[in-house]
Amino acid sequence: MAIQRYIYVCHSEKAKQWCTVPMALKAIACINVLALIVAIPMFIEGTFHATPVPSLHDPKKIFNACTVRDYSEDERYRTLFSIYSLIRALLINVGPCTILVIFNAILVERMKEAKQNRDKLIRRRSYESRSQEQTNVTFMLVCNQRKKTLRKQSFHLF
Numbered sequence: 245m246a247i248q249r250y251i252y253v254c255h256s257e258k259a260k261q262w263c264t265v266p267m268a269l270k271a272i273a274c275i276n277v278l279a280l281i282v283a284i285p286m287f288i289e290g291t292f293h294a295t296p297v298p299s300l301h302d303p304k305k306i307f308n309a310c311t312v313r314d315y316s317e318d319e320r321y322r323t324l325f326s327i328y329s330l331i332r333a334l335l336i337n338v339g340p341c342t343i344l345v346i347f348n349a350i351l352v353e354r355m356k357e358a359k360q361n362r363d364k365l366i367r368r369r370s371y372e373s374r375s376q377e378q379t380n381v382t383f384m385l386v387c388n389q390r391k392k393t394l395r396k397q398s399f400h401l402f
Contacts, residue, residue: 246343246344246347246348246351249347250347250351251263254350254354278335282336285325288315289314289315289325290312290313290314290315290316291315292311292312292313293311293313294308294309294310294311295308295309295311296309297309
């Protein structure tokens with residue numbers, strides 16, 4: 245969403261090309277593939293084993309309980325899972341939030357620039373309209389003075 249807002253506001257000429265339903269579907273597909281790739285190690289970080297457990301009510305009965313062997317706590321894999329956890333935290337939490345903040349900051353900056361440009365345009369139009377008004381008043385005064393002069397001259401002729 246932040247990327248689309250950025251494109252619509254900052255690059256409006258490219259918005260019709262980039263902000264389309266097929267592009268949105270491609271973005272959703274890419275996000276899902278990335279999520280799957282990031283989640284794959286979660287499926288292999290532990291294994292399930294059947295462990296025989298005696299019943300609490302009848303010690304003669306044995307049940308199979310499911311226990312998990314967590315490889316992330318194994319010394320051989322600890323470094324690997326630490327790196328994986330760091331990369332996952334950066335990709336899932338820090339990365340998107342940082343991108344969101346950057347795009348929104350750029351968007352706010354562009355909105356401020358647009359407001360300043362709009363204010364300049366309004367001031368210029370206001371100045372131009374005052375200047376046009378002064379020109380019209382001057383023209384009316386000159387025309388009015390000319391009429392008076394012509395009337396005086398025609399009065400003296402009679």
